[in-house]
Amino acid sequence: METIDFAKGGGIVPVVVQDHETLDVLMLAYMNEDAWEATRKTGKAHYFSRSRDKLWLKGEESGHVQEVREMLVDCDNDTLILKVVQHGGGACHMGYRTCFFRRDTGADWEICAEKVFDPEEVYNK
DSSP states (O other): OOOOOOGGGTSOEEEEEEETTTOOEEEEEEEOHHHHHHHHHHSBOEEEETTTTEEEETTTTTSOOEEEEEEEEOTTSSOEEEEEEETTSOSOTTSBSSSOOEEEOSSSEEEOSOBSSOHHHHTTO
16 A cells, blocks of 8 residues: 655645545645544545644534545655545535635636635634
């Protein structure tokens, strides 16, 4: 079995998260070894939050968990792709299905998606 090279990135690796069926990119996150092991053990996506400096289960607050269907590693063993079933409608904490909801128009960034949930309600802000 391949070993994920966490050392190369200072203890973390980037993770591209895709919808298992549509292959839409939902988000980019990071994993450390603890997140990797928790994900493999539970089948639910766990990540390492660089801003909070801690392990987190995706959806622990919102209920929008990611059920992992497939995990792939790149040729250098330092980047992962997770193919997931996104529960709860959206992966983005701003209320969109994907974190990539803005497109470059040449002059500005335009929102190119509809919100699928109200973050004020989901996160009790």
